[in-house]
Every structure is written in structure tokens, then in C-alpha cells.
Amino acid sequence: MASERVDRREYLEKTVRLWLGLPDRSDVEVPRLPEPLARRFLREEEYEHSYRDQWGCWEFGFSESFRDGTLVSPEIDRWAAEERRRLEGAGISLTPLWPDGKAFALCLTHDVDLVSTSSTPRQVLRSMQNSLERPRHGGLSQQLLRLARPPVRLARAARTGISLAPSATPTLERCVAMELEAGVTASYFFTVLPDRHVSRYDCLYGLNDPCTFRGERHRIVDVIRQLSDDGFDVGLHGSYHSALEPGLLATQKATLERATGLEIKTTRQHFLHWDIRTTPRLQDEAGLAADSTLGFNRSIGFRAGTSLPFHHFDLESNSMLQLIEVPLIIQDGPIFNPVALELDVELALELVHHLIDVIADAGGVATLSFHPNNLEHDDFATVYRSAIEYGLKRGGWAASVGTIQSWWRERAEKLAAA
Numbered sequence: 001m002a003s004e005r006v007d008r009r010e011y012l013e014k015t016v017r018l019w020l021g022l023p024d025r026s027d028v029e030v031p032r033l034p035e036p037l038a039r040r041f042l043r044e045e046e047y048e049h050s051y052r053d054q055w056g057c058w059e060f061g062f063s064e065s066f067r068d069g070t071l072v073s074p075e076i077d078r079w080a081a082e083e084r085r086r087l088e089g090a091g092i093s094l095t096p097l098w099p100d101g102k103a104f105a106l107c108l109t110h111d112v113d114l115v116s117t118s119s120t121p122r123q124v125l126r127s128m129q130n131s132l133e134r135p136r137h138g139g140l141s142q143q144l145l146r147l148a149r150p151p152v153r154l155a156r157a158a159r160t161g162i163s164l165a166p167s168a169t170p171t172l173e174r175c176v177a178m179e180l181e182a183g184v185t186a187s188y189f190f191t192v193l194p195d196r197h198v199s200r201y202d203c204l205y206g207l208n209d210p211c212t213f214r215g216e217r218h219r220i221v222d223v224i225r226q227l228s229d230d231g232f233d234v235g236l237h238g239s240y241h242s243a244l245e246p247g248l249l250a251t252q253k254a255t256l257e258r259a260t261g262l263e264i265k266t267t268r269q270h271f272l273h274w275d276i277r278t279t280p281r282l283q284d285e286a287g288l289a290a291d292s293t294l295g296f297n298r299s300i301g302f303r304a305g306t307s308l309p310f311h312h313f314d315l316e317s318n319s320m321l322q323l324i325e326v327p328l329i330i331q332d333g334p335i336f337n338p339v340a341l342e343l344d345v346e347l348a349l350e351l352v353h354h355l356i357d358v359i360a361d362a363g364g365v366a367t368l369s370f371h372p373n374n375l376e377h378d379d380f381a382t383v384y385r386s387a388i389e390y391g392l393k394r395g396g397w398a399a400s401v402g403t404i405q406s407w408w409r410e411r412a413e414k415l416a417a418a
Helices: 008-020 035-041 044-048 075-089 121-130 140-160 169-182 220-229 248-260 279-285 332-336 345-362 378-393 401-417
Strands: 104-112 187-190 210-213 216-219 233-238 266-269 310-314 319-325 365-369 396-399
Touching (some): 104 401, 220 233, 220 248, 233 248, 279 319, 332 345, 345 378
Parallel strands (some): 104 396
Antiparallel strands (some): 210 216
8 A cells, every 4th residue: 555755743633633533624723742642652662662572572561651650541542532622612513533423432353363272183283383483592492492392282282172173163153143142243353374484373274274163064264254244354363474574464465365255454463463663564565454453462551542543654764554553452361361460350340341431431442352262261251241231331333443444534535525
């Protein structure tokens, strides 16, 4: 997709105008985003520092917002909401953020890392082969560890089950059924086996692998088509190395489109492996319309200080990408993980409801990511079902990443023409 050359000031003005709903031809002065919030929003700290965790990700502890205590506060959304109230109080007409008078958006998403917790024999073999990925650093101990991985993975697969057609009933099927019952839609991000530069972190299923879904044996690609027919957004879950290696995302997107016959517009990087300098540009060049990777693996919160959608801005080239980001705010992994928040169900519900409340009050987007393989566990399913019910009760517009990016572009076009 073509990027637009703009400077920092002009980009921020365009973005604020869109957040507020001010028509492009309005002569009203666009409020200036305070500099500390602008710095956070543009992720300048991620350009300035090379901090990365063991998986190559920018984790919450590196963030200035974590150190100043605002990680779970949508500071930019609150500022924008206050500016909207001020402008409307002055008699200025603004375009609503969301359709049908909805107070906020509830964006439901799923990274399909596993279709089933059981594996086919071929998937077990892939797992063992991928585990032999050579470490980039380390001496003899790392090499010995590498050689020990295949038997460990074989033992793990034997424990979780090996089947010629693993059942998706307690995982993917349960997830879909919960949403159909609630009358909501969601994004499902599926992986494509990389044709080069494979990582031991990559997902292991192929599009033609068999599984059991809704009582019948299918290929995974057939299940993907069924989800699309049911009204769900199907997106790409880019492989681990696709975040940094040119061409991988474009190849994987094309493969998924050929196999399914669908147009793939949305994405989220596997492992949330994402670099501000590189990944958005690669996603944009691949022709993807929207990403939802901007979040954390071991916490929840507002990595860019906002939950609102925005076009990515490349600080190094002074260009606004066509790619729209829908920030990830709540991921299931950190909630119960003993190396993350380690909450029980009661505390998890309290935290998720609180975040939905603060987002709803500011008119933002409560973007959730729950892995289908986690939803076979009742604790995860309880929290996810409650999040949907609570979000709808608060007046949220339930939508997928695909639907939100389409709405956001249409709204921008109307503002440009007004």
C-alpha cells in the first residue's frame, strides 16, 4: 500500500481530527495532543531503546507508562473524550466515533495457535524438526539444549494426545459457539507454515491438516471457510520471523488467500513479535489493511496510551502508512499465567470489567484476544463469556478487527468530504 509523506505535526493533527470527528474542511482549530502523550503515542521510546525480552518483544516493564503508573490508563482516550465534550459544549458538531450511537467498540479476536490440543503425527514431526532451530548465540550448553528438545516435544505430544483427526470441539468449536450464542462476531487469525526461516516458536498446523469440527472430519482450510461463511473475520497470524524478514508476510498472506479463496485484510503477529521500525512497514507492503499486535505478552494495558484505531506513522521516514492499528488491550495469557499477573477468576473478572469500564467511559476500543485452545479451560471460558456479556451490557458495539478498520476508513472518507 502507498504511504503518505507527512511530518510529525501534520500526522498528529490528522489523527486527532479523526479521533474527535472534526470534518477536514472545518475551520475549528484542532487541539494539540500534549507532548508527553504524543511521545507515548508515537512510540518514540521504542525507537530510542533496543530493550527486548527473550522472545525479541517489547515487554511492559520497558515502558515509561509502567514506570509512571499509567500502563492501564487510556490517557490519550481520556484527553480526546474531554476535548470532544469541550467542543460539543461550544456548539461544534462532531461525527460520532461509533455506529448507531454506541458508546464504545468491543473488539473480539483470537490467535489460533492450536486448532486442537491434540496433534496429528505430522504436526508432532514438525514440532520436533522446528525445535532443532540453531540458536543465534550460546555455546555448548545451548547446543546440548537444542538436541534435547525433540524428545521433550515428543513426550509432550504423547501426553496431550496424538490423533489422525484431532478434535476442535473443546477449543475452536467452543469459542465459535460462545460467540454465535451471544450474537457477536470476532477475528480469527490463522497461521501459514513458513516456507523458509522456520522458528521453534512457530505454530505447527498446516492448512490441509485434518481435524474434527462440528462432528465431521475436515481440513483446517475447510474450517476457515466455514468461519467466514458464519460471518467471522479471518486474518493472518504471521509467523515468528515474518515480523522482521522482508517478504515472509506477503508470501503467507498470498498462500492463505489462495487456499481459502478469501481476501485477507487483518493480521496479528505470532508471539506479538513486532518491531516499530520494521513490522508495520512489512505489513503495509504485504497489502494488509489492519493489525492488532500492539500489546503485551505478560501484562495488559495501553502500550501506546490509547485504545483508539490509528494509521501507523513511520518516524524514520516521516510517512503515514495505510495500515490501521487496532491496539491489543487485554490478552488471556497474562491473566492466569504464573509468570505474569497470576490472577484467580474473581480478580480476573474484576480487572477485565474495570478495563472495559474505563474504555467505555472514554469511547475507545476494548480489544480482547483469547486463544481458542485456552477456552477449553473453564477459568478462561468464564472470563471470556463474562467479558462479552459485560461489554454488551455497557453498550459496546461488538465487532471484529476487519469490521472496525472498514468503519474507520469509511468514517474518515465522510469527514474528508464534509
